[in-house]
Amino acid sequence: MxxxxxxxxxxxxxxxxxxxxxxxxxxxxxxxxxxxxxxxxxxxxxxxxxxxxxxxxxxxxxxxxxxxxxxxxxxxxxxxxxxxxxxxxxxxxxxxxxxxxxxxxxxxxxxxxxxxxxxxxxxxxxxxxxxxxxxxxxxxxxxxxxxxxxxxxxxxFYNDPEYIKILAQSIKDHLPEEFDKVLFSYHGIPERHIYKTDKTNTCEIGKCCFKEDKPSHATCYRHQSYKVTELVRKELGLTNKQVFQSFQSRLGSDPWIQPYTDATLEGFPEKGVKKIAVVAPAFISDCLETLEELEMEGKEEFLEAGGEEFTYIPCLNDxxxxxxxxxxxxxxxxx
The missing domain is CATH 3.40.50.1400 (Rossmann fold)
Structure with a gap:
């Protein structure tokens, strides 16, 4: 064939x-x-x-x-x-x-x-x-x-070692010399989607994402996102304080997985986070949600809130x- x-x-x-x-x-x-x-x-x-x-x-x-x-x-x-x-x-x-x-x-x-x-x-x-x-x-x-x-x-392939090394290298290639935090911003989804994809009926949002060998992890977007962040953090040798994770692009009033990216960007400066680098690991290719929502709108929100330096790290693209x-x-x- x-x-x-x-x-x-x-x-x-x-x-x-x-x-x-x-x-x-x-x-x-x-x-x-x-x-x-x-x-x-x-x-x-x-x-x-x-x-x-x-x-x-x-x-x-x-x-x-x-x-x-x-x-x-x-x-x-x-x-x-x-x-x-x-x-x-x-x-x-x-x-x-x-x-x-x-x-x-x-x-x-x-x-x-x-x-x-x-x-x-x-x-x-x-x-x-x-x-x-x-x-x-x-x-x-x-x-x-x-x-x-x-x-x-x-x-x-979120936890594939080769993929993690590639994503980490991509971040390293664009990371400024001075930064307060690297923000991993993933596309958001409604909380109910997490439960709908869980065929094992064992998922408890916020309670089991960091547990090992949980059967629901195979289809849990929230767990897989946090796993990427943690594996890349370790690959880059960053501390927990240097990394934060959030979710963007929510629609409607139903509960979506949190924390939200826009609120995070607006709240960073008052917490002393003035220089950030932002990456969007849910996307392989740059698109509206990364180029306009993050690189343009996200940057504007952060700087207007008192931020000083905003670095957008491109997707893996080609x-x-x-x-x-x-x-x-x-x-x-x-x-």
Missing amino acids: KKGVLLVNLGSPDSTETKDVRRYLKEFLTDPKVIDVWYVRNIILPLFILPSRPKKSAEAYRKIWWDEGSPLIVLTERLREKLQKKFDFPVEMAMRYGNPSIKSGLEKLKSQGCEDIFVIPLYPQYAMSTTETVIDKTNEVKDKYFTDLKLTYLPA RDDLVEFLEHKVNDWMA
Whole structure:
């Protein structure tokens, strides 16, 4: 069976036009793995969110848009091109939302004779709204259009020693000589998502994240995020006081995992934290949530609150050591 690889990232609007952003947000926010409360998805979303949110989001996208297009799309394509050079079989890319779609990615691979495909969700940590929805959607497309394909998925790699070394080196490469704290800001999710993905019914948010060998850890986004922070902290030789972790991008009034990034940034200066470096380990590729929400808005919030120096550390994007890491994962799959 001829092999192929499919990289799958989050997605982006086709342009910064409001109509394109609205189309993208509709697909994204109507995913029951993202907004899992039916009345929010079917009533509040079409009546209150989609009529107004796309215009504001389009303005945000314009701030970070590159000449080549969406940063996330461009960076994922660069990563794909580098990984393709490592193999003599096809490597394609797809987005969970927007274009290029998962269907188009599988079509490209099938048209090149691929029957056995390694799908790589570009998310280090497992979550219902990231890894799980990519797997579900890809399986759905496969069952509907490509029943003869064989699919294998790369599992969450948050605690892979090689990945930890790469992330730590990336932070080290951009870390200023003087800093008070390194803030690890992860994308937030509702607390109920943690419980929904826990098939073991053993998770207790805030009580078991730091316990060893807890069966719920396999799908617990909160635990996996804190594990990344701790492993990278040790790899960099930082003290506990030099590191802090928070979660960004909450939506709605339901409880989301805490602490929140915006409140953390605003509260740092009064606690004497004036020089910070910020990294977003939930993302492989820089995107709206990192370039606009963190590097622009987060910096503004911190400086207005009395902060003095704000350093944003880029995502791994298309780093050569990340390419080598993915190459090793593909080789493991082939073996």
